[in-house]
Amino acid sequence: MHLFSAMFLLLMLSIIPCEALYPSPEEGWQIYSSAQDADGKCICTVVAPAQNMCNRDPRSRQLRQLMEKVQNITQSMEVLDLRTYRDLQYVRDTENLMKTVDGKLKTASENPRSLNPKSFQELKDKVTQLLPLLPVLEQYKADARMILRLREEVRNLSLVLMAIQEEMGAYDYEELRQRVLLLETRLHSCMQKLGCGKLTGVSNPITVRASGSRFGSWMTDTMIPSSDNRVWSMDGYFKGRRVLEYRTMNDFMKGQNFVQHLLPHPWAGTGHVVYNGSLYYNKYQSNILIKYHFRSRSVLVQRSLSGAGYNNTFPYSWGGSSDIDLMADENGLWAVYTTIPNAGNIVISRLEPQSLEVLQTWDTGFPKRSAGESFMICGTLYVTNSHLAGAKIYFAYYTNTSTYEYTDIPFHNQYSHISMMDYNPRERVLYTWNNGHQVLYNVTLFQVIKTAED
Numbered sequence: 513m514h515l516f517s518a519m520f521l522l523l524m525l526s527i528i529p530c531e532a533l534y535p536s537p538e539e540g541w542q543i544y545s546s547a548q549d550a551d552g553k554c555i556c557t558v559v560a561p562a563q564n565m566c567n568r569d570p571r572s573r574q575l576r577q578l579m580e581k582v583q584n585i586t587q588s589m590e591v592l593d594l595r596t597y598r599d600l601q602y603v604r605d606t607e608n609l610m611k612t613v614d615g616k617l618k619t620a621s622e623n624p625r626s627l628n629p630k631s632f633q634e635l636k637d638k639v640t641q642l643l644p645l646l647p648v649l650e651q652y653k654a655d656a657r658m659i660l661r662l663r664e665e666v667r668n669l670s671l672v673l674m675a676i677q678e679e680m681g682a683y684d685y686e687e688l689r690q691r692v693l694l695l696e697t698r699l700h701s702c703m704q705k706l707g708c709g710k711l712t713g714v715s716n717p718i719t720v721r722a723s724g725s726r727f728g729s730w731m732t733d734t735m736i737p738s739s740d741n742r743v744w745s746m747d748g749y750f751k752g753r754r755v756l757e758y759r760t761m762n763d764f765m766k767g768q769n770f771v772q773h774l775l776p777h778p779w780a781g782t783g784h785v786v787y788n789g790s791l792y793y794n795k796y797q798s799n800i801l802i803k804y805h806f807r808s809r810s811v812l813v814q815r816s817l818s819g820a821g822y823n824n825t826f827p828y829s830w831g832g833s834s835d836i837d838l839m840a841d842e843n844g845l846w847a848v849y850t851t852i853p854n855a856g857n858i859v860i861s862r863l864e865p866q867s868l869e870v871l872q873t874w875d876t877g878f879p880k881r882s883a884g885e886s887f888m889i890c891g892t893l894y895v896t897n898s899h900l901a902g903a904k905i906y907f908a909y910y911t912n913t914s915t916y917e918y919t920d921i922p923f924h925n926q927y928s929h930i931s932m933m934d935y936n937p938r939e940r941v942l943y944t945w946n947n948g949h950q951v952l953y954n955v956t957l958f959q960v961i962k963t964a965e966d
Contacts, residue, residue, distance in 0.1 A: 578669055613639060708842055708890030709957030711905070714923040714942065718952040721765050724748075727782060727832055728945045729932040732761070734840035735788040736938050742806075744786055745950075749832040749931065751778045751796055757806065764950075776811055777802055780822065782932040782945060783837030787845055787865060794836040797823050801838070801847070801868050815868040817861070819851040826850040826880050830899040830931055841888040842937045848893065850880045858883065860893055860911060876909040876916060883907075885933035887942065889955070894919070901928040923953060 616634070724747035733740040743764040745756045755773040758764040778796040785792050790812065791804040799820040803813045820836055826849070827834040837848040845863045847870075850856050858876040863869065876893065884899035897906035905921035927947035934943050935955070942953040 712958045713956035715954035717926045721950045727931040729782040730950050731786050733786050749782050753778050780833040785838045787840045792838045820849040839888050843891045846888050887935040889935050899930045901925050
């Protein structure tokens with residue numbers, strides 16, 4: 513199989529961008545990460561097949577075609593069985609009538625004089641009642657021909673299966689599948705060992721859906737680890753209270769299977785985040801942060817973010833009451849905002865998720881009104897220079913060293929007006945709300961995979 517040779521092309525020195533986070537069944541490949549250390553150590557771009565990993569194998573296509581044929585034959589047999597049962601019941605119901613007609617014919621043949629006009633009419637009526645039996649018998653003939661065709665198809669299927677078995681030789685297809693699943697498990701385990709890295713690239717946009725107004729936010733849970741597949745959508749940037757919760761990403765794409773949460777307090781901006789089953793958002797016309805628990809549908813805690821500007825005092829360049837931007841990464845929960853003492857420059861605070869208490873604060877020195885959006889990856893704040901077409905990731909602030917640098921990481925702003933951009937550390941993608949479109953970007957991180965020998 514070409515499958516294993518392809519999977520062993522994992523160790524690469526170049527960066528391979530991911531074009532589709534949710535590949536179609538025909539593609540069947542997912543790209544997770546890539547890196548290379550300064551010493552030229554082997555750092556890999558991990559390419560793992562999806563569950564339909566063998567679908568490119570010609571024998572897999574043959575087997576799928578055979579399964580379809582078997583299914584068609586099964587359905588045909590079921591139709592035959594149902595029709596035969598129905599017709600047999602009809603034949604049984606007419607058995608007594610046939611015996612009556614047969615008796616009258618024998619009597620008429622033995623004693624022709626007994627066949628008077630009345631008896632003749634009765635016999636004629638009985639024969640008329642038997643006429644519907646003729647199409648039933650014709651159907652029997654057609655069904656018999658179909659059975660012959662089905663028998664021929666089954667014989668052909670057996671020959672094809674024998675040919676596939678000979679082609680596979682000593683390989684057990686199920687054994688190969690299990691080996692691929694084992695390798696996939698090892699790759700996912702490798703992904704869990706991936707450390708934090710520096711952002712080096714952003715993929716082309718992946719439009720998931722077009723819904724809602726020009727401004728809004730959407731997200732999945734950012735907690736690591738988490739098996740929560742729900743998707744949340746919040747349309748608008750001020751005085752909104754309605755949060756739509758979809759069961760899966762597929763449901764969100766189709767706009768189905770959702771429930772509604774009505775928040776007790778309206779929100780401001782689009783800088784919301786879901787972390788460990790709770791929604792964190794900025795209360796309208798205040799610098800109060802609220803933690804709303806979805807399952808209990810209740811506010812667990814609310815706390816003022818001391819000194820933080822609000823109500824379009826220090827928004828991003830697009831406005832929209834985006835003064836306070838909450839986000840999460842591999843290191844936890846963060847708030848990005850600014851204050852009057854900081855002269856409108858971006859401030860980063862790491863928050864305690866349970867109490868919303870500020871644990872540590874950094875002054876980046878970058879003016880917030882000059883930023884289009886921002887997001888955290890591995891403790892580093894990345895800032896875009898615009899929310900419009902032509903925007904790029906222009907500035908990075910490293911909280912682990914309290915240093916910054918100017919960057920030049922382009923990305924395609926397809927719909928020309930981004931009002932929300934957040935990183936999800938669990939999926940390692942950027943979620944954006946772009947002019948009424950919900951869009952994803954894959955990211956490429958420069959990172960080192962540590963092994964047991966290291």
